[in-house]
Amino acid sequence: MNDFQQEWVAVDWGTTHFRVWRMSRADVIEGREASCGLLALQKDQFESTLVNHLHGWPVNTPVLMSGMVGSRQGWQEAPYLFLPVSLREVAVGAVKVQTKELNRKVHILPGVACQDQHRPDVMRGEETQLLGLGAGVEDWAGVICLPGTHSKWVMVENGVVNSFDTYLTGELFSILRQHSILRHDLETEEFNAEHPAFVNGVEVGLSESTPLLTSLFRVRARSLLIDRDPLANAAFLSGRLLGEEVRSAIKNLPKMEKIHLVGGSSLTKLYAKALTLAEREVQQHSGDDLVRLGLTAAWRFLYS
Amino acid sequence: MNDFQQEWVAVDWGTTHFRVWRMSRADVIEGREASCGLLALQKDQFESTLVNHLHGWPVNTPVLMSGMVGSRQGWQEAPYLFLPVSLREVAVGAVKVQTKELNRKVHILPGVACQDQHRPDVMRGEETQLLGLGAGVEDWAGVICLPGTHSKWVMVENGVVNSFDTYLTGELFSILRQHSILRHDLETEEFNAEHPAFVNGVEVGLSESTPLLTSLFRVRARSLLIDRDPLANAAFLSGRLLGEEVRSAIKNLPKMEKIHLVGGSSLTKLYAKALTLAEREVQQHSGDDLVRLGLTAAWRFLYS
Numbered sequence: 001m002n003d004f005q006q007e008w009v010a011v012d013w014g015t016t017h018f019r020v021w022r023m024s025r026a027d028v029i030e031g032r033e034a035s036c037g038l039l040a041l042q043k044d045q046f047e048s049t050l051v052n053h054l055h056g057w058p059v060n061t062p063v064l065m066s067g068m069v070g071s072r073q074g075w076q077e078a079p080y081l082f083l084p085v086s087l088r089e090v091a092v093g094a095v096k097v098q099t100k101e102l103n104r105k106v107h108i109l110p111g112v113a114c115q116d117q118h119r120p121d122v123m124r125g126e127e128t129q130l131l132g133l134g135a136g137v138e139d140w141a142g143v144i145c146l147p148g149t150h151s152k153w154v155m156v157e158n159g160v161v162n163s164f165d166t167y168l169t170g171e172l173f174s175i176l177r178q179h180s181i182l183r184h185d186l187e188t189e190e191f192n193a194e195h196p197a198f199v200n201g202v203e204v205g206l207s208e209s210t211p212l213l214t215s216l217f218r219v220r221a222r223s224l225l226i227d228r229d230p231l232a233n234a235a236f237l238s239g240r241l242l243g244e245e246v247r248s249a250i251k252n253l254p255k256m257e258k259i260h261l262v263g264g265s266s267l268t269k270l271y272a273k274a275l276t277l278a279e280r281e282v283q284q285h286s287g288d289d290l291v292r293l294g295l296t297a298a299w300r301f302l303y304s
Numbered sequence: 305m306n307d308f309q310q311e312w313v314a315v316d317w318g319t320t321h322f323r324v325w326r327m328s329r330a331d332v333i334e335g336r337e338a339s340c341g342l343l344a345l346q347k348d349q350f351e352s353t354l355v356n357h358l359h360g361w362p363v364n365t366p367v368l369m370s371g372m373v374g375s376r377q378g379w380q381e382a383p384y385l386f387l388p389v390s391l392r393e394v395a396v397g398a399v400k401v402q403t404k405e406l407n408r409k410v411h412i413l414p415g416v417a418c419q420d421q422h423r424p425d426v427m428r429g430e431e432t433q434l435l436g437l438g439a440g441v442e443d444w445a446g447v448i449c450l451p452g453t454h455s456k457w458v459m460v461e462n463g464v465v466n467s468f469d470t471y472l473t474g475e476l477f478s479i480l481r482q483h484s485i486l487r488h489d490l491e492t493e494e495f496n497a498e499h500p501a502f503v504n505g506v507e508v509g510l511s512e513s514t515p516l517l518t519s520l521f522r523v524r525a526r527s528l529l530i531d532r533d534p535l536a537n538a539a540f541l542s543g544r545l546l547g548e549e550v551r552s553a554i555k556n557l558p559k560m561e562k563i564h565l566v567g568g569s570s571l572t573k574l575y576a577k578a579l580t581l582a583e584r585e586v587q588q589h590s591g592d593d594l595v596r597l598g599l600t601a602a603w604r605f606l607y608s
Contacts, residue, residue, distance in 0.1 A: 080529075113529055119514075120525040150485075150521055168520040171484055179479045180472070181454075210423075211552030212516060213545070216472040217454055221424040225384075225417055241517070248515030 007061045008303070009054065010295040013069035014125055015039055015149075018049070019288075022057050026296045030057075038068045046075035047100055062105040064094065064299050066291065067125035070108035080113035080122060086160045087131045087140070091298035109298055112161060121166050125291070126152050129262050132293030133285060134159055143253060144260040146287075147271045149174070153249045167245045170267070173238055176216065185223035186237065187230035190266060193273035197232035198239040202274045205243015215240050242274040250278060263287045311365045312607065313358065314599040316592075317373035318429055319343055319453075322353070323592075326361050330600045334361075342372040350379035351404055366409040368398065368603050370595065371429040374412035384417035384426060390464045391435045391444070395602035413602055416465060425470050429595070430456050433566050436597030437589060438463055447557060448564040450591070451575045453478070457553045471549045474571070477542055480520065489527035490541065491534035494570060497577035501536035502543040506578045509547015519544050546578040554582060567591045 007029075012019040016037035022029040036049050046069065054063075070078030078095040094107035111124035126146050134140030139158045146152040149171045154164040177186045191198060204210055210218070219237050222228050228236075250259075258281045261271055268284065275282045311333075316323045320341035326333040340353050350373065358367075374382030382399040398411035415428035430450050438444030443462045450456040453475045458468040481490045495502060508514055514522070523541050526532050532540075554563075562585045565575055572588065579586045 113525070115529055117526075117530055120522055120529045122525045122528055165515075165518045166521040166525070167515070167517040168484070169517050172517065172520070175479050175483045179483045180475055211469075211471070211548070213471040213473050213476065213549055213552065214469045216476070217470040218424055221417070221426045221470070222421075224426055225419055225424045226421055245515070245517055248517065 007058055008299055009057070009061055009063040010292055010299070011050070011063060011065035011069070012067055012125070012128075012291045012295070013037070013065055013074075014067040018053070019291075020050075020053050021292060022061075023292075023296070023299075026293075028292070038071070038074055043073075043075075047102060050106075051102060060104055062107070062299075062303065063102075064107050064109070064295050064302070065097075066109045066128040066295055066298075070095065070111060071124055074108075076108065078108040078110040080111045083112065083114045083116075083164075084160050084162050085112050085127075087127075087134050087156075087297075088159065088301065090127050090131055091301035094298060094302060107302065109295075112164075114163065119163075119165075121164060123152055123154075123164065123166070126154070126262075127161070128294035128298070129287060129290040130154060130156060130161065130294070131297050132290035132295075133260065133262070135293050135297040142260050143257055144262060145249070145271060145275075146262045147265070147267045148263075151245065151271075165249070167249070169241045169245045173241050176237065177234065180216075182216070182219050182233075182237070185220055185230055186234040188234070189231060191231055191235040191238075192266075193269045195232070195235040197228070198235040198270065198273070199277065201236040201239020201241075202243040202246070202277050203239075205240045205245075206247045206274075206278055207243075208247065212240070212244050238270060239274070242270055243277075246271075246274045246278050250280060255279075256281075258283055260285060262290055311362055312603055313361070313365055313367040314596055314603070315354070315367060315369035315373070316371055316429070316432075316595045316599070317341070317369055317378075318371040322357070323595075324354075324357050325596060326365075327596075327600070327603075330597075332596070342375070342378055347377075347379075351406060354410075355406060364408050366411070366603075366607065367406075368411050368413070368599050368606070369401075370413045370432040370599055370602075374399065374415060375428055378412075380412065382412040382414040384415045387416065387418045387420075387468075388464050388466050389416050389431075391431075391438050391460075391601075392463065392605065394431050394435055395605035398602060398606055411606065413599075416468075418467065423467075423469075425468060427456055427458075427468065427470070430458070430566075431465070432598035432602070433591060433594040434458060434460060434465065434598070435601050436594035436599075437564065437566070439597050439601040446564050447561055448566060449553070449575060449579070450566045451569070451571045452567075455549065455575075469553070471553070473545045473549045477545055480541065481538065484520075486520070486523050486537075486541070489524055489534055490538040492538070493535060495535055495539040495542070496570075497573045499536070499539040501532070502539040502574065502577070503581065505540040505543020505545075506547040506550070506581045507543075509544045509549075510551045510578075510582055511547075512551065516544070516548050542574065543578070546574060547581075550575075550578045550582050554584060559583075560585075562587055564589060566594055 019033040093110040097106040323337040397414040401410040
């Protein structure tokens with residue numbers, strides 16, 4: 001490998017966020033970020049957006065990208081790889097992007113999908129974090145929870161993603177808060193993971209004592225009859241939904257199985273608390289670091 | 305009772321609908337309806353709205369109303385009666401309305417609530433349908449399912465409402481279809497209860513094989529990977545949610561217990577199908593008729 005190839009550019013380009021790092025091998029020289037995610041761009045604006053954010057950096061270094069930029073609505077589709085998928089296959093499956101003005105190699109990592117018609121599912125971006133988590137360990141194995149608008153629970157064995165499930169938890173909380181009859185009863189400010197109403201919500205969700213669809217309406221009824229404050233209502237609802245997700249997700253997991261929790265946001269703290277209440281051991285990882293580590297692992301496969 | 309008292313006015317005034325009947329004892333002389341429900345009115349517009357719709361009818365007959373018109377946001381609050389509540393108590397609990405221009409007796413039936421802090425719940429309007437269902441049978445008993453935006457499952461024993469649960473099913477379907485990422489994958493046209501995707505959704509919901517929060521995202525994944533049509537996706541989602549509700553609601557019911565299904569809309573047909581798939585015996589009742597029968601039963605208590 002010559003000196004030139006030691007420099008490259010890593011890009012994490014999702015639905016709402018854009019982050020780019022000037023890299024020297026595995027080290028960050030400089031990082032930039034912006035809110036120009038997929039939703040903010042037209043199809044023909046991706047290349048110029050990237051060009052703008054590379055300003056002042058070396059002009060011929062290769063670029064490796066991950067996330068929704070490779071979806072059908074993104075810059076160029078990087079078709080899904082179907083389960084089971086090794087983390088090495090994700091790296092090798094990078095798709096070359098047709099550029100107009102950029103005179104460099106640009107690749108996008110593929111997403112991963114399950115095509116079983118009884119269990120269809122998709123991920124884009126999380127596979128890169130998994131790649132980061134297993135980087136350097138050939139036979140990496142573990143259960144990974146990736147919180148988000150659509151949270152993922154993934155089973156990796158021997159460096160291979162065998163199965164995963166997506167939960168609509170985060171988006172459901174958001175649309176209930178914005179668009180349902182509950183919107184009158186929910187505070188939009190943040191609460192923390194120790195809020196008693198959050199803890200109570202998780203416990204109800206873990207216990208299976210009340211159907212989810214009934215719990216949702218009871219937030220409204222509680223507000224009408226018992227006059228709980230809107231912040232407590234929001235905390236309860238969040239806990240109730242997370243408790244439901246965690247109960248379902250750990251149902252078939254051995255009690256001793258440690259859960260790798262990927263994130264860094266306030267949401268991750270809520271998941272950590274919910275998993276602790278479910279008496280599960282948790283190991284937390286920084287989501288930002290894992291994306292970069294995953295892109296770096298893929299870059300090694302591709303360019304070294 | 306003199307001849308004058310034989311005429312009265314029944315009003316069913318909900319969140320989105322308004323129906324009024326000129327009655328002679330239990331018989332309808334004339335009916336009118338409009339879309340001036342609670343959501344379409346300011347607090348001071350209820351009386352004039354009613355006056356407009358009584359045009360041409362006798363001027364001194366008493367008026368008996370039911371529904372959201374008696375909520376805090378309605379014309380005048382008719383406070384909830386708390387469980388356990390006999391159907392007779394609902395009738396006797398009618399609240400006299402302060403009128404400005406109307407020179408007649410106007411009453412609103414109270415709603416019913418459960419104040420148990422672990423199980424808070426409210427209904428307004430459905431109690432009148434229950435009154436209609438049990439009218440004339442002192443010790444009426446049964447399990448009643450009332451489909452709607454917020455569907456209710458009610459246990460009546462010996463003419464007394466002992467417990468009930470509300471499910472946010474209908475509203476959840478609606479906000480998922482309008483506001484979630486699934487909106488791209490769902491047709492807004494109607495499907496019928498025999499649609500294979502609806503039946504499949506109910507079966508998944510009844511079986512507990514897939515967590516609800518996972519099923520929701522799979523509608524999206526199925527659309528991306530398997531290319532199911534948007535009408536089938538909507539039918540599946542509807543069935544999945546109804547199946548979830550029915551599974552939860554019948555869990556502790558004896559297998560032989562008949563379920564009284566109150567409605568008349570296309571939604572009721574979907575519930576009837578879901579209950580049949582759950583191998584439950586169903587007896588259907590017209591919701592419109594029951595409101596009027598309930599108001600009539602209450603009128604008898606109040607004026608005879």
